Amino acid sequence: MFRSTLLFLLCIVFSFSCQSDPVVEDNSEASISDVSPLLAPYFKTFKEKALEYDLVIDFSAVNVTAEIKSINEGSVAGSCTTNGHDIRHIVIDQAFWNQASHLIKEMVIFHELGHCVLGRGHKETSFPNGICQSIMRSGLGTCRDAYTSENRDYFIEELFLAGN
Numbered sequence: 282m283f284r285s286t287l288l289f290l291l292c293i294v295f296s297f298s299c300q301s302d303p304v305v306e307d308n309s310e311a312s313i314s315d316v317s318p319l320l321a322p323y324f325k326t327f328k329e330k331a332l333e334y335d336l337v338i339d340f341s342a343v344n345v346t347a348e349i350k351s352i353n354e355g356s357v358a359g360s361c362t363t364n365g366h367d368i369r370h371i372v373i374d375q376a377f378w379n380q381a382s383h384l385i386k387e388m389v390i391f392h393e394l395g396h397c398v399l400g401r402g403h404k405e406t407s408f409p410n411g412i413c414q415s416i417m418r419s420g421l422g423t424c425r426d427a428y429t430s431e432n433r434d435y436f437i438e439e440l441f442l443a444g445n
């Protein structure tokens with residue numbers, strides 16, 4: 282009796298592992314099945330950039346979900362709702378999405394991932410010329426954004442290496 286049960290379990294494990302291989306592969310491409318396909322390329326870039334700083338990000342493991350929909354809160358472009366473990370939901374505002382450039386979309390998505398995945402808070406400090414030192418600025422302070430192609434590497438390094 283015990284023996285047949287054991288065999289049965291082995292069969293299940295075997296067939297499961299055979300069938301699940303392609304699925305696992307699919308997920309590992311981006312590991313982000315609950316992320317809007319429009320946002321997925323930005324998540325992928327975030328993951329690749331994180332790896333350059335030896336940070337391994339597994340979006341599935343940390344349960345990140347993300348969608349694009351109207352936020353309707355003034356100029357709010359994105360939000361991260363998290364309890365720090367099993368809930369990490371990002372919303373990118375539809376109106377913002379419709380008009381923003383690729384770089385600005387990246388800045389906002391990386392900002393929200395900074396909250397939701399890296400656990401970073403806001404940082405309002407600026408350089409003497411008034412430019413924000415971090416993309417983790419709240420947007421309510423006085424510093425000015427300068428997430429340009431020239432500055433991108435700096436801001437990405439700040440995002441992954443700086444604490445709060």
Ligand SMILES: [Zn+2]
Binds near residue numbers: 392403419
């Ligand atoms: Zn924020």
